[in-house]
Amino acid sequence: MLLEQGPASTINYMIMGFAVILGTIALYIVSLRVRFQNFRKDQAVLDEIED
Amino acid sequence: MKPMPSILKVLNWLTGAVFAVALYLVFFYAPREAVMGEVQRVFYFHVAAGWVGALAFLITAIAGGIVLARGDHRWDRVALVSVEIGVVFTLINIVSGAIWARPIWNTWWTWDPRLTTATIMELIYIAYLMLRQGIEDPDRRARFGAVYGIVGFISVPLTFLSIRIFRTIHPVVIGNNDPTAEGTFDMTPKMQTAFFFSLITFTFVYATLLWHRLRLQDFKEYIEERKMQALNT
Numbered sequence: 001m002l003l004e005q006g007p008a009s010t011i012n013y014m015i016m017g018f019a020v021i022l023g024t025i026a027l028y029i030v031s032l033r034v035r036f037q038n039f040r041k042d043q044a045v046l047d048e049i050e051d
Numbered sequence: 052m053k054p055m056p057s058i059l060k061v062l063n064w065l066t067g068a069v070f071a072v073a074l075y076l077v078f079f080y081a082p083r084e085a086v087m088g089e090v091q092r093v094f095y096f097h098v099a100a101g102w103v104g105a106l107a108f109l110i111t112a113i114a115g116g117i118v119l120a121r122g123d124h125r126w127d128r129v130a131l132v133s134v135e136i137g138v139v140f141t142l143i144n145i146v147s148g149a150i151w152a153r154p155i156w157n158t159w160w161t162w163d164p165r166l167t168t169a170t171i172m173e174l175i176y177i178a179y180l181m182l183r184q185g186i187e188d189p190d191r192r193a194r195f196g197a198v199y200g201i202v203g204f205i206s207v208p209l210t211f212l213s214i215r216i217f218r219t220i221h222p223v224v225i226g227n228n229d230p231t232a233e234g235t236f237d238m239t240p241k242m243q244t245a246f247f248f249s250l251i252t253f254t255f256v257y258a259t260l261l262w263h264r265l266r267l268q269d270f271k272e273y274i275e276e277r278k279m280q281a282l283n284t
Contacts, residue, residue: 007088010154017093017150021100024143025256028136032263039267042274043052049281 052270059262066255073245073252081245084236091236093151095245098224099253101144101169105207106257107137108176112204115197127193128272130200131183132264134176136257141173155234156220164217165210172206179203 077095084091114130117123148166149159160166179199186192214221214232222235224246238246 007083007085008090008154010088010090013150013154014089014092017090017147018096020146020150021093021096021143024139024146028139028260032260032267035267036270039270039274040052042278046274046277046281 052273053266055266059259059266062255062259062262066252066259069252069255073249076245076248081242082239084242087155087234087236090151090154093147095249096253097144097147097151098246099249100140100147102250103253103257104137104141104144104172105211106254107133107140107261108172108200108204108207110261111137111200115200118193118197119201122193124189124193127196128265128268129261130196131180132261132268134179134200136260136264138173138176138180140253140257141169141176145169145173151234161220163221164213164219165221168206168210168213172210175203175206 073095077092081092081095083089110133111130114126114133117126118130145166148169152161153159179196182199183192183196186195213219214223218231220231220233222232224238
């Protein structure tokens with residue numbers, strides 16, 4: 001019966017699923033970048049203090 | 052901060068390329084599943100994210116073993132950063148599973164053995180990250196992390212085997228399904244290609260992120276050391 005009707009319309013859930021998957025990976029990469037930048041700023045301050 | 056090694060630059064591009072191919076396979080090459088429709092495509096990255104979680108926690112356990120055997124703190128860094136990545140990917144696995152479950156099981160969440168053990172595993176490793184921060188002495192912290200990483204790893208095979216041991220509605224991808232499982236499907240050869248390629252792709256993503264996160268950890272420790280020196284002078 002289900003096959004006769006064709007697949008269920010679940011495209012919205014697919015979009016939501018991939019938004020979560022790709023969005024979380026992207027957020028993690030951004031967090032790595034932000035942390036790198038913060039440490040670079042700390043390094044610049046330390047260089048200034050030592051000079 | 053050391054400049055980025057050439058091999059890491061190559062790995063960045065390679066991972067990006069492999070990821071693009073995986074997206075093509077998932078969205079355009081693999082056929083639409085006959086009953087579940089488009090949401091079944093989430094399955095490829097859902098399982099791959101779970102695989103990365105398990106792999107990351109395995110690396111943590113192995114690194115913990117090396118810390119205990121050799122007392123080498125470099126491996127404590129590997130264990131720590133691997134847990135962080137594992138927690139992120141296990142979260143992706145759990146949340147994407149809940150989104151798939153809504154149209155297929157008609158609920159976002161149920162306390163099924165697989166969902167329960169996966170959640171416990173995630174909480175165990177979140178606790179690892181929190182508890183570590185409370186230990187000041189680096190030697191004690193490394194030993195604690197090593198023992199915790201090894202003992203905590205018990206939750207990984209338990210999560211993997213939960214759908215094979217207990218009565219469950221969660222589908223089994225490899226092996227026989229429980230008759231009560233809901234949302235099962237037979238993978239066509241094209242689906243299998245997309246599935247196994249997704250596993251390889253996420254392994255590349257893990258390796259790349261691990262390397263970057265290790266570099267960040269080294270940089271962090273270098274800055275902290277310099278801050279201590281600046282305070283003492």
